[in-house]
Amino acid sequence: MPKLTDFIARTIIIVDDSPRFRRFVAGMLTEFGFRNIHEFSGTEQAFEFLTRQHVDLVMSDLGMEPMDGFAFADRIRHGGAVVNRMVPVLLMTGHASRQNVQKAVMAGIDEIAVKPMSSSYLAERLLTVFGRPRVYVKTGSGYFGPDRRRRNDPAYRGPERRSGQPAEIVSEERLLALREAASLRSRGLLPDASQDTPPLPENPGFSITHIGFRHKTNAAVYGDLVGERAAPVIPVVVKRSRRPRGPAQPSRDR
Template sequence: MAEADDKPFKQIILIDDNRTFSSLMRSVLWEFGFRDIIDFENPDDAIEMMKTTFVDVCFLDLMMPGTNGFRVADRIRHNSELRNRMLPIIMVTGHADRTNIQRAINHGIDEVLVKPIRPKFVYQRLMGVLEKPRVYIKTRSGYFGPDRRRRKDPNYIGPERRKVDDHEVLTSTGFVHVREHLAAQRPVAVPAPVPVVPQVPVPAPVAVLKPAPASQPDADVFLLD
């Protein structure tokens, strides 16, 4: 679970060729307390970083020059060298039609964020993948990613859990074990020490004696009949 104190230490990457949009996303995430944000125009550079750095969440654009978010997601889900094999992927697109949603599911994308973005929905998608992660499965083709079925039933045996290939479903115990193992490999964030401010003695207040006021003559008293 992503507690408020953990947000500054969550590693988030943005893969998008549009620098203006990446800057907008960075500003939105910053407002929600996330500080460790890196953006990439080239998916190859992002994947190389994932091999050496534990990334907590990836925001992935759908339309990019020479490739698309589906192909990049496939590369991530079939790459056994990533530090975080259970990396949540949130696809960002302005074309969230039924066909693209279905393709996103088939390619192992956890959530879809629709453009134009609204900060409220950015936060909902992000906290959703951090606090309520999907059940992940492994197939013989090398795919390791979220189950097609959103309902958490790792013992389900039915048609098309994945589109192709036999699969190995993590049991509930195994699923928790793998996530704990991956989380243990994540670098521990050590907060910066709080500077000690020396205490400066405060002098005691000095009493100021004021001279007594001069005596005033008694006022006249009038008796009314």
């Protein structure tokens, strides 16, 4: 079971036109242990930041002008220039009506946090976003976000029905692995998978461990479950093969 402290290295942006509420939310995040927190009073500045920096969570208010939280989330989901296309969006609103919930689903919002928020309530919402993500889909229109087709209804004729437009499905397990790898790369803790393997250190034991760690991460990212399970065994196998052998026994003449 994941804990909120497992995710405190993640980068979070708060988008709200109320400085007082931004400080309130940032204060709670700081108490939880988060340090990479950025505040924005408008969606334009926030979106520009998303195109330059890796962000692990967007916390957006609903009632903003000229672009509200629904339109902002939809722009992120269709924004090819966004660095982290998998970024979850948490909508903060005091009006969680059924209509607003439906609009949030259609805009590609992951979760809703209802104002006023207590510290324990926000912690629960964050743990849901980070630890139990929704299934994501990538469609031909450019949308990449939570699956908006919640019901398996043959009569459904809403946007991007699968039978009309194919969608690539990203499972919860793969999404968790992708987000973890992207977050590590953004902090320089994991080399880019597209790059060649860097020169290994002189210490052979560390080199083998490095190979095993990298193989395990890449295997998880690309869905190779067998490789992911085998990776931790690599250092053990090599270590056993490098055990010093005893003195050679003299051969016996027959």
